[in-house]
Amino acid sequence: MAADPESEPKPEPNRLVRRKMRTRAALVRAAQTFIAEGNLNAPILEITKAADVGMGSFYNHFQTKDELFQAAVDDALEAHGAVLDTLGEPSDDPVETFTRSFRLTGRLHRKAPQLSRVLLRSGTELITSDRGLAPRAIRDLRAAIDSGRFKVEDPELAMVVAAGALLGLGQLLLDRPDRDDAAATDQIAEDLLRMFGVSAAKANKLAHTPLPSLDDLPPPAP
């Protein structure tokens, strides 16, 4: 979401609207659980039960189940974007920014498994979504290319390779619970950097530089 500091459209959230938002959030979170489990056919009543919310409440917020699931995926993408924004201290070096986002996302699969599964389920669509990883990746890739640090002909191709690699990585980590997520992620990051034209030495350094921790994420809410 674009930041608009001035025009604050939040005229002091009443307790009323806070309650409403909480109900909605509970539904969204429940839906994410079902998505993560692959339970896309769960009846509405089951979802509202899981959200600890009355059956009728569903229709106060969504018209159809698909709408809820869409909102759930959107929310997951937003959450992912928030992770990157929160932990990615701004760097003026787009290569560093790209590398850090990539590595953080790889680690996310273990740190936030439910989020990871929602992203995996939403599948290849997140590659071209305008939320979450994709738009940031494209931005950073273009910047890195413009600065001459990445020698890549087509940013879109670089983008789909990087995003696809992250999806594949997530699936691999899901299948092999004993694998070291950080090592695998950094290895792939290094390989991709080299593929994008960074020298082997620099790629190795960039992909193994210290990283802000993912531990200070607020997974649960009221």
Added chain:
Amino acid sequence: MAADPESEPKPEPNRLVRRKMRTRAALVRAAQTFIAEGNLNAPILEITKAADVGMGSFYNHFQTKDELFQAAVDDALEAHGAVLDTLGEPSDDPVETFTRSFRLTGRLHRKAPQLSRVLLRSGTELITSDRGLAPRAIRDLRAAIDSGRFKVEDPELAMVVAAGALLGLGQLLLDRPDRDDAAATDQIAEDLLRMFGVSAAKANKLAHTPLPSLDDLPPPAP
């Protein structure tokens, strides 16, 4: 004349069993259509209608809808494997084999859009499936590594990057119908080859070598 009917694994498909298989195939093909459209909740009656088959026939072949969909994805993976086997004339060079399979799969997105969409929908699971691309890719990757032509530490990581790239590519081609699929595929193939340690010159040559045509595929059956 030297026929021993007993030990024959295919005891000469009767017209009866052929009819049964046709019914099943019709159901599977119909299911693939729905999967490609993202219509995972289609009622059984709709599916049997689309298959031009009586409603009750469904239960002669499958217990649940999920079972049918699973069979549909399996069939798509098999079909994909068949493409690779049919058009991939055996080469003793694993690098060539790998490259050809990759490039053929990339072109498949345009040549067989429905198959492509089923693969995209089945999403990241095809990366670790034991059918279709994945097992072949792993086999060829290992062979290429063993022969010293690929300098890769971890075949599994190479595998998920390649498979993820193909998924991303498919999604990209879906979103950008005007893109040149062959050019994009070959570009990515070349980049991956370099990433796997092949020299730039060889990678370029391998990724742009002539390819058997996908045109002689038998998409429809009786």
Added chain:
DNA sequence: CTCGTAAATGACGATATCGTCAGCACTGGC
């Protein structure tokens, strides 16, 4: 405290989907 409003609730009738079953159609053997 009282009132008006907005959201939450779950019971209920309407609808959609399921899965079975008894009869039908095609097949192969005699």
Added chain:
DNA sequence: GCCAGTGCTGACGATATCGTCATTTACGAG
């Protein structure tokens, strides 16, 4: 031509799911 077998068929009762709505609960304002 007839019979036994196997799969196909669609109508039907059983069940599951939906979406509404009258009622209740929580809140904020005056």
